[in-house]
Amino acid sequence: MSVATDLGWFARHEIRLAWREFIAMMAGRRGRKRAAIVGLIAFAAILHLPAYAVIGRFADLQMPLDKPSLIVMTATIALSWALMLSQAIESVTRVFYARADLDLIMSSPVRLANVFSIRIAAIALMVTGMALLFATPFVDVLVIGGGVRWLAAFGVVIAIGLSAAALAIAATLILFRLIGPGRTRLVAQILAAVVGAGFVIALQVAAILSYGTLSRFAVLTSDAAAAYAPDLDSLLWWPARAALGDSEALLLLLSGSLTLLGVVMAVFSPRFADTAVNVAASSNSARQGLRTRAFRNGSRQLALRRKEFVLLKRDPWLLSQSLMQLLYLVPPALLLWRSFSDSSAATVLITPVIVMAAGQLAGGLAWLTISGEDAADLIATAPMSPSSVTRAKIEVVLIAVAVIFAPLVAALAFASPLQAAVTAAGVMIATVSATAIQLWFRVQARRSHFRRRQTSSRLATFAEAFSSIGWAATAALALAIPVAALVSGAITAAIMAATWKISPKRE
Amino acid sequence: MQPFEAALALRGLTKRFDRPAVDALDLTIHVGEFYALLGPNGAGKTTTLRMVVGLLRPDAGSVCVLGIDALKDPVAAKQVMAWVSDEPMIYDKLTPLEYLEFVAGLWGIDSRRAEATAPELLVSLGLEPHMNERCEGFSKGMRQKVALAGALVHEPRLIILDEPLTGLDALSARHVKGLLQERVRAGCTVIMTTHILEVAERMADRIGVIAAGRLIAEGTLAELRRQNGSNDTSLEEMFIALVDAEAAAA
Numbered sequence: 016m017s018v019a020t021d022l023g024w025f026a027r028h029e030i031r032l033a034w035r036e037f038i039a040m041m042a043g044r045r046g047r048k049r050a051a052i053v054g055l056i057a058f059a060a061i062l063h064l065p066a067y068a069v070i071g072r073f074a075d076l077q078m079p080l081d082k083p084s085l086i087v088m089t090a091t092i093a094l095s096w097a098l099m100l101s102q103a104i105e106s107v108t109r110v111f112y113a114r115a116d117l118d119l120i121m122s123s124p125v126r127l128a129n130v131f132s133i134r135i136a137a138i139a140l141m142v143t144g145m146a147l148l149f150a151t152p153f154v155d156v157l158v159i160g161g162g163v164r165w166l167a168a169f170g171v172v173i174a175i176g177l178s179a180a181a182l183a184i185a186a187t188l189i190l191f192r193l194i195g196p197g198r199t200r201l202v203a204q205i206l207a208a209v210v211g212a213g214f215v216i217a218l219q220v221a222a223i224l225s226y227g228t229l230s231r232f233a234v235l236t237s238d239a240a241a242a243y244a245p246d247l248d249s250l251l252w253w254p255a256r257a258a259l260g261d262s263e264a265l266l267l268l269l270s271g272s273l274t275l276l277g278v279v280m281a282v283f284s285p286r287f288a289d290t291a292v293n294v295a296a297s298s299n300s301a302r303q304g305l306r307t308r309a310f311r312n313g314s315r316q317l318a319l320r321r322k323e324f325v326l327l328k329r330d331p332w333l334l335s336q337s338l339m340q341l342l343y344l345v346p347p348a349l350l351l352w353r354s355f356s357d358s359s360a361a362t363v364l365i366t367p368v369i370v371m372a373a374g375q376l377a378g379g380l381a382w383l384t385i386s387g388e389d390a391a392d393l394i395a396t397a398p399m400s401p402s403s404v405t406r407a408k409i410e411v412v413l414i415a416v417a418v419i420f421a422p423l424v425a426a427l428a429f430a431s432p433l434q435a436a437v438t439a440a441g442v443m444i445a446t447v448s449a450t451a452i453q454l455w456f457r458v459q460a461r462r463s464h465f466r467r468r469q470t471s472s473r474l475a476t477f478a479e480a481f482s483s484i485g486w487a488a489t490a491a492l493a494l495a496i497p498v499a500a501l502v503s504g505a506i507t508a509a510i511m512a513a514t515w516k517i518s519p520k521r522e
Numbered sequence: 523m524q525p526f527e528a529a530l531a532l533r534g535l536t537k538r539f540d541r542p543a544v545d546a547l548d549l550t551i552h553v554g555e556f557y558a559l560l561g562p563n564g565a566g567k568t569t570t571l572r573m574v575v576g577l578l579r580p581d582a583g584s585v586c587v588l589g590i591d592a593l594k595d596p597v598a599a600k601q602v603m604a605w606v607s608d609e610p611m612i613y614d615k616l617t618p619l620e621y622l623e624f625v626a627g628l629w630g631i632d633s634r635r636a637e638a639t640a641p642e643l644l645v646s647l648g649l650e651p652h653m654n655e656r657c658e659g660f661s662k663g664m665r666q667k668v669a670l671a672g673a674l675v676h677e678p679r680l681i682i683l684d685e686p687l688t689g690l691d692a693l694s695a696r697h698v699k700g701l702l703q704e705r706v707r708a709g710c711t712v713i714m715t716t717h718i719l720e721v722a723e724r725m726a727d728r729i730g731v732i733a734a735g736r737l738i739a740e741g742t743l744a745e746l747r748r749q750n751g752s753n754d755t756s757l758e759e760m761f762i763a764l765v766d767a768e769a770a771a772a
Contacts, residue, residue, distance in 0.1 A: 310623045310633040310640070318627025322613070329615040329656075390611040393672065396575045397628040398601035462614075 025130050029137035037141075054473075055148075062152040070153055074160025078259050082241040088255040090235050094214050095146070096175040101211030103142045103183030108203045110138065131287035132280045135184055139276055142183075143176030164260030170269055171258045177272040181279040188283050201331045208339040219346035315399050316407040323384050323411040326462070333465060336379060340372050344423065362430060363494050366438045367487035369423055374445030374483030377416050379465070381453035384408040387462035409450055416446045434494055441490030448482040448511055455518035478514040485510060528586065529553045529680050529711035535573060535583035537735075543569040545735035546583065551713055551728075553588070553679075556706045558722035558729045559715045562765050566735035567715045571682050575605040588679055601629065604673035608685035610665040614658035618644055618668045621657065622675045629676035636675055643671040647697050662689035670698060674705070681705060683714045687721060699725060723757040731761060733768040 038051050076084060150172045157165035186206070190199045222234045234240060245251055257265035311321070327333060347365040385408050388394055394404055420442050428435035456475035460468070468476075485507030492500035532549040536542070544566045551557045561567045572578040574585055576596045585592040585599075592599035612621055619640055626636030644653050647667040652660070657668060666689055673681060681702070687695045702712050703725065716722055722729055723743060731739040739746060739760075747753055750760050 310626065310637040312633040313627060315628050315630055318624055321627070322616070322624045325620065326613060326615050389613050392577060392605060392607055392611050393625065394628075395577050396600055396603065396605040397625075398597045398630070399628065400597055 025125070025133045026137070029133055030140070033137055033141045037145075059148065059152055062149075063155060066152040066156045071156050071160055074157050074165070076161070076259065078256060078261060079247065080255070080259070082244050082247070083236045085247070085252050085255050086240055086244055087235045088258065089252060090218070092171065092175065092254045092258065095150070095172070096179055097210055097214040099142055099146050099176055099179035100183055101207045102145065103138065103180045104187060104203050104207040104210065106138050106141060106180075107183050107187040108200055108207070110134065127287070128284045132284040134287070135180075135280050135284060136276075138184060139177050139180035142180045143173055146172050146176040165258070167260045167262070167265050168258040170265045171254055174257070174265075174268040174272040175254065177269075177276050181272070181276040184283060185279050188286060201334070204331050204334060205338060208336070208342065212339050212342040216342055216345055220349055223346060223349050315397070316403060316410070319394075319399075319404065319407040320411050320414075323408060324415075327380065327383065327411070327415065330383070330462065330465075333379065333383060336465075337376060340376050340379075341419065344369065344372055347423075362427075362434065363491065365427065366434060366441060366494060367491040369420060369438055370441035370445050370490045371483050371487035373416055373420050373442040374449045374479070374486060376419065377412055377446040378449035378453060378479040378483070379468075380412045380415055381409070381450040382468045383462060383465060384411050385450075385453050386457045386460050386468070387465060388459065389462055391459050405454065409454070412450050413446060416442065437490055437493050441486055441493075445483055445486040448486060448507075449479050451511070452479050452482065452514060455515055474514070474517065478510065481510050482507060482514075527552055529555065529588055530574065530713065531584075531586040532570070532574070533584045533586075535570065535585065536581045537566075537569055537573060537578060538581055542735050544573070544580075547732075547735065547737060549730065549737060549740075551711060553711055554706065554709050555711055556702070556725055556727045557711070557713045558726035559713060559732060560717075560719065560722055560729060560761060561715075561732035565732045567732055568684050569735075570732070571605075571684055571713070571715065575603055575682055576600060577605075602679045604676065604678035604681045606666075606669050606673045606681070606683045606686050608688045610662070610669035612657050612665055612668050612672070615656055617654050617656055618649055618671065619653050621668055621672055625672040626675050631676050639677070640671070640675055643674055643701075646701055647671055648694060663691055663694050666690060667694060667698070670701070674701070678710070680711045680713070683712070685715055685717065687716060687718060719757045719761055729757070731764050733765055738768050739764050 073088075076088075080088070147169065150168070154165060154168045154172075157168060187199065187203050190202055190206075194202060218234055253264045253268055257268050313321070347368045385405070395401075397404075424435050424439045424442065427438055452475050456472040458472070485503065489500050489503040489507055492503050528550050530549070530551040532547055535544055535547040535549075537544040547566070547570060549570075559567050559570070569578065573580045574587070574592065576592065576599070580593070587599040588602050590599045590602070613624075616624065622640040622643070623633075623636065626633065626640070641650075641653065644650060647670065649664065649667055649671070652664065657665060660668065666686065670683075670686060673683075683702075686698060690698060699721070702714070706712055706727075714722075714726075726743075728740065728742055729746060730737055739749065741749065743757065746757070746760055747755055750763065
């Protein structure tokens with residue numbers, strides 16, 4: 016087999032794997048591919064509405080732009096890039112730790128550097144493809160409103176997708192070299208979370224510290240930002256200029272990204288194999304647990320709760336997902352701290368953020384404890400009634416959420432006892448709702464399937480999201496327009512009732 | 523002196539999926555017996571055992587474990603039973619010792635007693651060097667041994683194992699067999715399904731052969747040979763003859 020044939024075959028294999036992984040993420044089970052594609056197209060079509068609301072008014076933008084507009088556009092592109100980088104780091108980590116085909120590839124008589132070049136390209140393609148998918152409604156809105164020149168924005172998406180993938184691969188492989196495969200998984204997951212959330216949070220923190228608001232635009236459109244920004248001919252504005260149809264900037268951006276990816280492929284492909292070997296070796300090598308300590312007494316429920324807490328603590332995927340959610344709590348916490356001395360109306364914004372985060376976190380934790388049971392037979396054959404098992408697992412979710420959110424609510428109580436009471440109620444209701452949804456739609460799954468938990472039941476995923484959003488809105492309205500809160504609360508309760516009604520019936 | 527003669531008594535046990543998986547099965551296994559349940563793939567062995575341990579609800583019939591009606595009082599029945607499946611289900615992020623501590627806690631075993639028993643079990647299964655390592659890098663055989671240690675740590679009186687020797691190397695299999703025989707000598711009852719007929723031949727006090735959800739032969743090896751009319755027939759030959767005859771009759 017020639018090298019070209021080798022590469023062609025492997026490229027097809029990688030694209031097929033990436034496609035099936037994507038479909039599995041969207042559809043969950045076999046035989047639902049068509050439904051997944053239709054759903055995706057419907058989702059993309061619906062996304063045009065929020066896209067129009069968010070950026071429809073910018074469709075008329077033309078070069079030359081003033082500095083504040085350039086800053087806003089560049090920051091938006093930088094935010095997209097950070098999210099892609101986060102996604103790419105996650106993808107690279109998954110290729111190393113979760114793919115089962117590395118042994119097969121490495122024992123095959125093909126040149127590994129070539130094969131891994133293709134794999135790197137496939138990661139870049141996957142990240143860019145996802146970015147294009149989500150960017151399409153936004154670019155469409157700009158093209159419809161401002162003309163075909165905005166099609167250049169697709170080029171910018173491709174360029175930042177390629178560069179994000181290249182940087183992610185380089186960063187992950189460097190991490191392997193620096194801290195070893197054992198720690199890289201955890202650090203890469205944390206890095207992905209921090210990179211993904213970091214940019215938005217940094218802007219919000221700057222907005223809070225400077226203007227006492229959560230609005231990122233307050234910083235981006237400020238005189239101070241304009242004063243610090245470089246001149247209009249700076250390289251920094253190339254992505255914005257390229258998106259506006261400047262073909263020279265676009266070509267330079269694309270060629271720069273492709274060059275970066277090429278360099279990463281040339282430098283890191285030969286090392287990919289070593290890295291994969293190290294990962295395989297580390298997964299087989301001894302991973303020490305806690306130091307040996309005395310067995311602890313306690314009830315059966317306590318034993319179950321302890322086990323759940325240990326597993327939650329040792330779950331790197333959960334850690335990164337939860338870290339992202341918790342990082343988003345930093346700005347409201349900071350706003351709260353800044354607002355102790357006055358009764359700023361801005362602090363009202365804290366309540367929905369906290370309630371929403373609690374609902375989302377509770378949903379993830381509830382899935383892990385209730386559905387993600389790796390030793391389901393053991394638990395089912397233990398001398399405990401199913402209800403006491405479920406109760407112990409629910410207690411774990413409630414305790415974990417309480418430990419995380421109680422300090423925030425307590426701090427809020429110093430600023431506004433009423434708001435603290437409303438927030439606490441919102442957190443409790445959102446947590447109980449998310450947990451109940453996971454309970455109604457529970458399935459038996461491996462914990463390692465956490466990333467794909469939404470595929471267990473689309474309905475549960477949407478219900479969980481609507482419930483969190485609904486309770487967050489209700490809590491905010493309870494502070495601002497109490498009558499409206501009654502309506503919002505009733506709608507959310509109706510969503511919960513409908514979800515329960517259509518959930519699978521059990522014995 | 524045991525108050526019950528039967529460690530397990532099944533009467534008219536029935537389970538249907540798209541066809542009858544277990545068909546009005548009657549089975550009695552005595553206390554202190556090592557019982558091997560044999561049968562071709564899909565015969566209903568695993569379904570039967572999963573109903574006994576409470577993982578499946580029967581459509582009809584009764585399950586009595588050491589005098590306890592397992593359908594009416596499953597918690598009490600589970601307290602005296604242990605189940606090991608062919609697919610060891612353990613927690614990757616726990617060490618074997620942590621796993622055994624958890625299992626002992628679930629069965630409400632005194633922590634000091636479990637703390638003394640757990641390392642002994644792991645040592646006897648050859649897992650001593652790995653006691654404090656997380657199970658995530660363990661081979662299937664090692665995981666099977668951890669699961670088995672989990673089944674034994676709460677000192678069950680009835681141990682039910684579904685293909686426990688799958689994936690074990692010769693030395694590990696010997697460890698497991700030795701441990702099970704030791705438990706039987708101590709008065710425990712062991713019910714095991716296996717496709718390794720030599721194991722059943724050498725270890726079991728009595729052998730039951732199940733096909734199409736029904737018990738088609740049962741007895742000691744000598745009794746089965748007598749039923750077959752030949753004293754030097756191997757279990758393998760008898761098993762094949764029985765299953766073939768059942769298939770022909772169906």
